[in-house]
Amino acid sequence: MIQPDLDLFGPAPQQLAAHTVLLPGFAVAQTEPLLDALRPVLRAAPWRHMLTPGGRSMAVALSNCGALGWVSDERGYRYSALDPQSGAPWPALPPVLLALASAAAAQAGFEGFVPDACLINHYLPGTGLSLHQDRDEQDFSQPIVSISLGLPAVFLFGGLQRSDRPQRIALNHGDILVWGGEDRLRFHGVMPVKPGVHPRLGERRINLTLRKAG
Numbered sequence: 001m002i003q004p005d006l007d008l009f010g011p012a013p014q015q016l017a018a019h020t021v022l023l024p025g026f027a028v029a030q031t032e033p034l035l036d037a038l039r040p041v042l043r044a045a046p047w048r049h050m051l052t053p054g055g056r057s058m059a060v061a062l063s064n065c066g067a068l069g070w071v072s073d074e075r076g077y078r079y080s081a082l083d084p085q086s087g088a089p090w091p092a093l094p095p096v097l098l099a100l101a102s103a104a105a106a107q108a109g110f111e112g113f114v115p116d117a118c119l120i121n122h123y124l125p126g127t128g129l130s131l132h133q134d135r136d137e138q139d140f141s142q143p144i145v146s147i148s149l150g151l152p153a154v155f156l157f158g159g160l161q162r163s164d165r166p167q168r169i170a171l172n173h174g175d176i177l178v179w180g181g182e183d184r185l186r187f188h189g190v191m192p193v194k195p196g197v198h199p200r201l202g203e204r205r206i207n208l209t210l211r212k213a214g
């Protein structure tokens with residue numbers, strides 16, 4: 001007999017705040033198409049450690065695809081149409097990423113999300129991201145969609161003030177997190193990734209954040 005409560009569609013979406021939704025495993029079935037799409041992107045725009053405005057090298061390695069890419073150097077943070085390393089435009093947003101991001105956004109209540117930037121973060125074990133706000137985008141009414149791949153991480157979900165005590169939320173391979181509205185400017189970060197080996201991605205975590213930057 002088929003178990004009547006067998007959940008064929010994976011765990012239900014979790015509303016973490018008024019306009020923040022965690023979609024557990026939403027991207028798992030797209031793992032191979034996503035990795036196939038990322039390979040040429042990272043060949044054209046390889047991982048690099050950018051400098052903070054303070055002149056320190058970031059622990060997270062990053063790259064971008066889309067019309068705009070997030071860059072950081074001693075002059076500050078901004079979005080740029082060109083990869084400063086190659087002088088060329090960033091690689092285009094792969095269609096599989098666009099489709100997945102707009103499906104996830106719609107599932108979370110944000111219809112018609114059309115990102116123009118994807119920041120790709122690479123974490124080795126021991127690497128984290130300190131508490132910050134994402135405020136370099138033009139239009140804070142648009143959500144951000146985050147896709148996690150590889151090793152699990154604990155993300156820190158803070159408030160609108162840096163001093164608000166953050167909640168700790170587990171992000172696993174294939175999870176998608178969508179946040180917008182009044183949650184768009186919450187402080188957030190990532191705890192240092194614990195050592196481990198992911199069966200598909202090995203000793204790394206990759207996070208893709210799709211944004212409407214321009």
Ligand code: MD3
Pocket residue numbers: 119121129134146155156157158177179183184185186187188189190207209
């Ligand atoms: C939004 N990346 O690139 S994304 C970033 O996992 C960035 O690489 C992280 O922050 C990463 O700017 C986190 C998911 C996330 C986590 C917590 C949040 C987004 C959030 C809390 C408030 C708003």
Ligand code: FE
Pocket residue numbers: 132133134188
């Ligand atoms: Fe961020």
